[in-house]
Every structure is written in C-alpha cells, then in structure tokens.
Amino acid sequence: MNEEKETAFAAGIDPATIGPGSQKYKENAAKAENDLAVATLAMKKDPNWIFECCWEECDWQFEDALDLIEHCVQEPNGHVPNHFKNLITATGAQ
Numbered sequence: 001m002n003e004e005k006e007t008a009f010a011a012g013i014d015p016a017t018i019g020p021g022s023q024k025y026k027e028n029a030a031k032a033e034n035d036l037a038v039a040t041l042a043m044k045k046d047p048n049w050i051f052e053c054c055w056e057e058c059d060w061q062f063e064d065a066l067d068l069i070e071h072c073v074q075e076p077n078g079h080v081p082n083h084f085k086n087l088i089t090a091t092g093a094q
C-alpha cells in the first residue's frame with residue numbers, strides 16, 4: 001500500500017475510492033475522453049478552422065494548429081524565445 005492510500009485509510013477513507021482504480025478516476029478519464037471526442041468531431045465538421053496567433057499585436061493566421069505552435073516556439077525568433085530574451089534584457093540577468 002502506498003503512502004497516499006495509507007493516509008486515506010488512516011483518515012477513514014476507503015483506499016479503493018482514490019487512485020487509478022477508483023470510480024472517480026474512471027469518471028474523470030471517461031469525461032476527458034468524451035471531451036476529446038467532441039472537440040475532434042467539431043473540427044471534422046468544420047475543417048476550415050483558422051488558428052490566430054494573437055500574441056500581443058501579432059495577427060498571423062494558420063490553417064494548421066501545429067504551424068501556429070511552431071510560429072510561437074521556433075528558435076531564435078519565435079514569440080516564446082523572444083519573450084525570454086526580452087526578460088533577460090529587461091532584468092539585466094545573465
């Protein structure tokens with residue numbers, strides 16, 4: 001028995017109600033699976049989705065979400081690396 005379950009047992013909680021085998025865990029997993037299925041279905045119904053960057057004043061648009069992510073994180077000039085470069089410049093940190 002792991003520490004989490006020992007603590008629960010000591011508190012009078014049935015260890016079977018927590019962790020991966022519990023009913024709550026199964027309910028959460030089923031809900032997450034359902035949410036993903038609904039989102040996937042929505043995208044299939046309307047394949048003409050446009051993904052907008054919206055980072056500060058940026059108005060770039062992409063047909064593919066992965067292209068948008070790459071736009072944001074690519075080295076050396078993506079929004080994310082630039083954000084951290086600017087933080088270093090602003091604080092004078094090395």
Ligand SMILES: [Zn+2]
Binds near residue numbers: 053055058059079
């Ligand atoms: Zn952008």
